[in-house]
Amino acid sequence: MKDQIMAPDTVAADIVVSGRGVGKTFADGSVVALKNADFGIKRGSFVSLVGPSGCGKSTLLRLVSGLIAPSSGAVTVHGTPVTGPRRDISMMFQKATLLEWRTALDNVLLPTEIAGTPTQADRNRAMDLLKLVGLGDFAFSFPAQLSGGMQQRVALARLLQTGADILLLDEPFGALDEFTRERLNTELMRIVAEVGATTLFVTHNISEAIFLADQVFVMTSRPGQVAKIVDVDLDRPRPLSIQTSPAFNALVADVRETLGAV
Amino acid sequence: MTNATLANDARILDRIIRFVPHVVLLGLLIGAWELGARTGLITSIMIPRPSAIGGAIVKLYVTEGTIWRHFFVTLTEAVVGFAIGASVAIGLAVASSLSEVFKRYVIPYAIVLNVTPGIALTPVVIAWFGYGMGSKMALAAILCFFPIFVNTLTGLVQVDEDREDLFTSLGASRAQIFAKLRVPSALPLMFAGLKIGLTTALIGAVVAEFAQATDGVGVLMSRFSFQLDMASSIATLLSMTVIGLMLFYTMEFLDDRIVFWRRESRRAAASRAAARTWSGQAGK
Ligand SMILES: Nc1ncnc2c1ncn2[C@@H]1O[C@H](COP(=O)(O)OP(=O)(O)O)[C@@H](O)[C@H]1O
Ligand SMILES: [Mg+2]
Numbered sequence: 001m002k003d004q005i006m007a008p009d010t011v012a013a014d015i016v017v018s019g020r021g022v023g024k025t026f027a028d029g030s031v032v033a034l035k036n037a038d039f040g041i042k043r044g045s046f047v048s049l050v051g052p053s054g055c056g057k058s059t060l061l062r063l064v065s066g067l068i069a070p071s072s073g074a075v076t077v078h079g080t081p082v083t084g085p086r087r088d089i090s091m092m093f094q095k096a097t098l099l100e101w102r103t104a105l106d107n108v109l110l111p112t113e114i115a116g117t118p119t120q121a122d123r124n125r126a127m128d129l130l131k132l133v134g135l136g137d138f139a140f141s142f143p144a145q146l147s148g149g150m151q152q153r154v155a156l157a158r159l160l161q162t163g164a165d166i167l168l169l170d171e172p173f174g175a176l177d178e179f180t181r182e183r184l185n186t187e188l189m190r191i192v193a194e195v196g197a198t199t200l201f202v203t204h205n206i207s208e209a210i211f212l213a214d215q216v217f218v219m220t221s222r223p224g225q226v227a228k229i230v231d232v233d234l235d236r237p238r239p240l241s242i243q244t245s246p247a248f249n250a251l252v253a254d255v256r257e258t259l260g261a262v
Numbered sequence: 263m264t265n266a267t268l269a270n271d272a273r274i275l276d277r278i279i280r281f282v283p284h285v286v287l288l289g290l291l292i293g294a295w296e297l298g299a300r301t302g303l304i305t306s307i308m309i310p311r312p313s314a315i316g317g318a319i320v321k322l323y324v325t326e327g328t329i330w331r332h333f334f335v336t337l338t339e340a341v342v343g344f345a346i347g348a349s350v351a352i353g354l355a356v357a358s359s360l361s362e363v364f365k366r367y368v369i370p371y372a373i374v375l376n377v378t379p380g381i382a383l384t385p386v387v388i389a390w391f392g393y394g395m396g397s398k399m400a401l402a403a404i405l406c407f408f409p410i411f412v413n414t415l416t417g418l419v420q421v422d423e424d425r426e427d428l429f430t431s432l433g434a435s436r437a438q439i440f441a442k443l444r445v446p447s448a449l450p451l452m453f454a455g456l457k458i459g460l461t462t463a464l465i466g467a468v469v470a471e472f473a474q475a476t477d478g479v480g481v482l483m484s485r486f487s488f489q490l491d492m493a494s495s496i497a498t499l500l501s502m503t504v505i506g507l508m509l510f511y512t513m514e515f516l517d518d519r520i521v522f523w524r525r526e527s528r529r530a531a532a533s534r535a536a537a538r539t540w541s542g543q544a545g546k
Pocket of ligand 1: 026027031032033051052053054055056057058059060224
């Protein structure tokens with residue numbers, strides 16, 4: 001099992017995010033959230049992180065984002081160890097986490113406002129991003145006037161407004177209904193391809209993980225670890241119907257087996 | 263535009279129509295009271311007839327106008343006391359939200375102040391600040407402190423963790439998290455505290471007047487009661503209700519405008535304003 005983890009065919013220079021022996025414990029070491037994770041994410045690739053609830057997916061994402069520090073090992077981004085939040089990484093959460101006193105546009109502008117004073121160019125960019133996520137007509141609406149799916153679109157625009165080339169998404173559409181989620185997933189694929197970002201996407205839905213990704217990191221729990229890395233060699237763009245193809249089902253079986261085997 | 267005006271007219275008419283039953287009910291109650299007093303069912307010495315109260319109101323507020331000086335004294339005491347109490351409460355709440363240590367040392371005093379019946383401080387406050395308006399303002403400030411302090415602190419501290427993570431991941435400084443996240447998140451609760459505080463500040467001012475004072479509606483009312491002029495006493499009481507309503511609705515108005523994002527009509531207005539600002543900027 002160990003040899004599958006090392007992904008030997010990757011060229012080191014192409015890896016933008018890597019983890020070596022990354023571990024994280026909570027509550028003075030009594031909770032092992034993540035144990036000895038090794039992984040590398042290629043520039044511009046889409047990686048899904050799939051695993052049962054509580055296996056340490058969010059923990060891994062927060063380690064990469066610099067929100068928390070590892071108990072052992074190190075996460076490296078663009079060749080430098082992650083020691084805290086950084087501008088080349090941007091994160092999105094399951095909850096839209098919009099500020100309800102700001103319009104959609106002003107919510108998208110928040111990252112720019114935190115980094116400095118927004119210029120007209122920044123505002124135009126925010127407006128363009130809202131159009132990109134299909135909310136051009138709702139730029140001046142407040143979060144309470146938007147549906148759950150629309151709120152997540154605003155959060156997606158805000159994620160892109162940072163200009164970061166590494167995007168971390170923690171079950172971003174997990175609270176939405178099936179139809180909305182599928183549509184947003186399809187759009188997410190289109191958008192990250194368009195901006196050329198490297199994406200780490202957390203989900204507990206196996207089909208969704210495979211459908212979106214170039215690679216799936218399969219995580220198992222107790223203790224949380226990256227048990228297997230599955231390459232998804234399916235052509236893009238992928239229609240929704242690809243999910244019934246034999247190749248897709250073989251990948252689902254592979255992931256399922258790993259999840260069930262431990 | 264015409265449609266908006268029509269809708270507006272319809273809304274006003276709707277409100278008037280809904281108002282009617284209240285007026286009718288109040289009229290019936292007052293009528294029954296008047297009838298009871300006239301037929302001797304209610305002793306009119308202790309409980310004056312509505313018509314007698316009406317006469318007292320006309321005398322106090324219009325023909326003699328003696329109440330106005332007292333009215334403004336009490337209003338000033340309540341408002342100034344409230345402003346002092348609210349400033350201290352918000353200041354300490356902000357400091358407590360910024361420093362764990364500060365909070366640990368402030369909270370015990372706040373709790374002691376809260377469990378001690380504030381009204382029982384009246385004699386002490388009068389001894390310290392004298393018979394004038396100072397002691398009334400002091401009691402008003404003390405009584406309004408706690409609800410404002412607790413609500414503001416709770417609002418500042420209870421911030422959604424995911425939002426805090428968002429700000430942290432965006433590299434926000436503590437000052438930015440405070441100004442852009444904590445303060446706006448705290449506003450709804452802070453206003454809830456301010457509304458309670460305004461009411462308790464008025465209680466403080468009036469209670470201190472009852473105890474010892476030369477001016478204010480509290481003094482006037484106890485003087486009338488002492489003279490068994492119950493009609494004037496109740497007419498004076500009404501002025502406290504008016505002060506209370508004025509203060510409450512002022513705060514309600516501010517709450518509605520400042521915490522605008524809770525009401526759809528306000529959100530819609532803010533939304534339109536933002537769109538106008540955008541077109542203005544884009545034109546440049
Ligand atoms: N701040 C924390 N304190 C204590 N335990 C935590 C903390 N964060 C996560 N954990 C524990 O670590 C494990 C992994 O959590 P998490 O990464 O959130 O899982 P997932 O996102 O896969 O559902 C869980 O057992 C969780 O209870
Ligand atoms: Mg999680």
